[in-house]
Amino acid sequence: MIKIMTVFGTRPEAIKMAPLVKELEKEKMIKSIVCVTAQHREMLDQVLDLFDINPDYDLDIMQNKQTITGITTKVLEGIEDVIIKEKPDMILVHGDTTTTFAGSLAAFYQKVPVGHVEAGLRSGDKYSPYPEEMNRSLAGRIASIHFAPTISNKENLLKENINEKSIFITGNTVIDALISTIDKNYKFQEDVLNRMDFENKKIILLTSHRRENLGQPMINIFNAVKRIVEENENVEVVFPVHLNPKVRELVNDILKDVNRVHLIEPLDYKPFANLISKCHLIMTDSGGIQEEAPSLGKPVIVLRTETERPEAVEAGTVKVVGVEEKYIYDQVNLLINNEEEYNKMASAINPYGNGKACERIVEEILEYFEIKA
Numbered sequence: 390m391i392k393i394m395t396v397f398g399t400r401p402e403a404i405k406m407a408p409l410v411k412e413l414e415k416e417k418m419i420k421s422i423v424c425v426t427a428q429h430r431e432m433l434d435q436v437l438d439l440f441d442i443n444p445d446y447d448l449d450i451m452q453n454k455q456t457i458t459g460i461t462t463k464v465l466e467g468i469e470d471v472i473i474k475e476k477p478d479m480i481l482v483h484g485d486t487t488t489t490f491a492g493s494l495a496a497f498y499q500k501v502p503v504g505h506v507e508a509g510l511r512s513g514d515k516y517s518p519y520p521e522e523m524n525r526s527l528a529g530r531i532a533s534i535h536f537a538p539t540i541s542n543k544e545n546l547l548k549e550n551i552n553e554k555s556i557f558i559t560g561n562t563v564i565d566a567l568i569s570t571i572d573k574n575y576k577f578q579e580d581v582l583n584r585m586d587f588e589n590k591k592i593i594l595l596t597s598h599r600r601e602n603l604g605q606p607m608i609n610i611f612n613a614v615k616r617i618v619e620e621n622e623n624v625e626v627v628f629p630v631h632l633n634p635k636v637r638e639l640v641n642d643i644l645k646d647v648n649r650v651h652l653i654e655p656l657d658y659k660p661f662a663n664l665i666s667k668c669h670l671i672m673t674d675s676g677g678i679q680e681e682a683p684s685l686g687k688p689v690i691v692l693r694t695e696t697e698r699p700e701a702v703e704a705g706t707v708k709v710v711g712v713e714e715k716y717i718y719d720q721v722n723l724l725i726n727n728e729e730e731y732n733k734m735a736s737a738i739n740p741y742g743n744g745k746a747c748e749r750i751v752e753e754i755l756e757y758f759e760i761k762a
Contacts, residue, residue, distance in 0.1 A: 390420050391758050394477035396468060398426030398450075398488035401677050403436035404658050405507065406483050408565040410442055412747035418760050419751070424471050426464050426488045427451050435657040439570075446471050457487055457520055464491035472499045479504055479533075479754065483562075485518075485525035485676075493528040503528070504754065506562060508535035509542030510676075510697040517601050517695060518676070534757055536750050538680075539700045539740055559749040560742020563680050567662055568744040571685070575663040581651050582627070582664065591624045591669040591725055593617075597692060598631035599674045606712035607636070610692050611643040613717035614672070618649050621725055625649040627664065629656045670724055670731070672717075679707050680741045688734035690721055705737035 393413055397406045403425075413421040424446040427433055437444065448467035450460065464487065472480070472495060480496040482489040484507040496503045505528050515523050526549075529535065535551060537543040538561040546556050577583050585592055597610055618624055630640050630652050644650050656664065665671065666685045671678055674692040682689045683706035691709040701707035710720045724731045755761070 390418055391478040391754075391760065392420045392422060392475065393479050393481060393754060394422040394424055394471070394475060395481045396424050396426070396488065396492040397483055397486075398428030398433065398448075398464070399486050400429050400432035400436055400658070402483045402486055402488065403433050403440075403442075404566050404677070405562045406481075407436060407440035407442060408569065409481070409506065409562055409747045409750060411440065412751050416751055416755070418755065422446075422475055422477060424448070424468065426460075426467065426492075428460055428464070428486060428488045432655065439657065439659055440566075460487045461491045464488050465495050468492050468495040469499065472496065472501055477501060478758065481506055482528060482532075483507055485510065485521035485528075487520065487524060489528050490524040493531040497531045502533040502757075503531050504534045504536065504750075504757075505529060505532035506536045506750065507538055508532065508556070509537040509539075509545045511545045512695045512697040514695060517693070518599060518697070519601055521676075522697070534753065536746075536753070538742065538746070541700045541703075557749065557753045559753075560744075560746035561680050562746045562750070563677060564684050564739075564742050564744045565747050566658075567681050567684060570659050570662045571666050572663060573666075575660070577660050577664070579653055579656075579660075581653065582660075585625065585627075585667075587667040587669075589623075591621070592667070593624060593626045593721070594664060594668040594671045594673075595626050595628040596631075596671075596673045596675050596678065597628075598633055598636050599693070602674050602692065602712060603635050603639075606692075607639050608643065609712050609714040610672075610674075610717060611639060613714045613721070614650065615643060615647050616714075616718055617721055617725070618647060621722070624725060625651065627651050627653065627668070629653050629661065631655065670721075670734075672721065683707065683737065683739040684741060686735045688724055688731060690717070690724070692717065700740040704740045705734055706739065708734070 423444045425444045426448045430451040450463040481504045670688045689707040
């Protein structure tokens with residue numbers, strides 16, 4: 390048997406790694422070890438409970454007002470101890486978090502091969518998204534095997550002189566997670582969501598929390614949302630507000646008393662996924678939703694100046710509108726009031742796979758170690 394250790398610490402990572410953990414557990418030639426850093430504590434635990442994952446190691450590093458430097462050093466030291474104890478044959482990291490970078494570095498220092506899940510995403514700007522762009526780039530330099538969701542992700546890696554034989558196109562594991570989570574008869578715990586008329590109203594799901602949008606960009610976003618709602622009586626907005634106090638302060642200043650804007654607490658993954666499936670369109674500065682919503686036929690307006698998911702833009706499911714109030718307003722208003730433009734995005738083909746990414750990843754891990762399934 391080979392010993393494969395998965396490392397993750399945030400809610401988005403957990404969502405995308407959970408179906409892979411389950412797939413690893415099914416393979417008789419693999420001993421699966423799960424190490425979580427709890428870079429996010431409460432939000433991580435929600436996903437672990439949903440997918441019934443009991444970590445073998447929990448570094449529990451989260452602190453109030455934690456810094457990137459603090460996260461990096463705690464993860465580096467904590468994972469080193471686990472590696473020395475368990476001696477895994479490979480460590481799997483995901484995407485672009487500080488846990489991913491520090492976990493990869495800890496593995497490198499102990500000469501343990503790294504498998505990078507969701508490899509090859511690039512925005513081309515090392516400060517946007519920050520620090521994610523450098524996290525994933527640095528993890529990519531360390532990794533021995535790269536699981537790229539799409540062809541364009543593979544091409545990004547090839548441009549960086551990554552050996553083509555180490556790159557495998559798998560689709561995105563988030564689709565695996567999503568398929569297992571959507572329930573057309575789902576009932577929310579929040580009464581405001583259960584009362585919404587998703588059939589006859591145009592419900593917009595809004596998320597905004599990125600560091601680079603704090604300040605004037607976020608003010609522009611919220612002002613555009615306010616104007617859209619005030620000028621379109623058939624529109625309502627649901628905004629699960631991030632826990633970041635700076636985000637909450639801006640939200641309360643601009644959107645708190647706006648009619649038909651519903652500010653709610655952050656949702657667990659299952660209700661959030663089902664909310665995506667019911668909404669008319671999505672406005673977001675998040676990365677993962679750009680992958681999830683297209684598979685459900687929901688247009689995505691990206692509230693950033695760039696995206697590391699260009700295949701979604703090329704497919705027509707995602708539109709990057711930047712952070713200027715007027716352009717955000719114009720583009721969202723167009724989708725609300727122009728059925729033809731809306732249908733172009735809603736019917737575009739999802740570029741992120743068919744929900745078999747985890748199976749492919751496990752197959753390639755076995756092949757890497759020359760084990761027959």
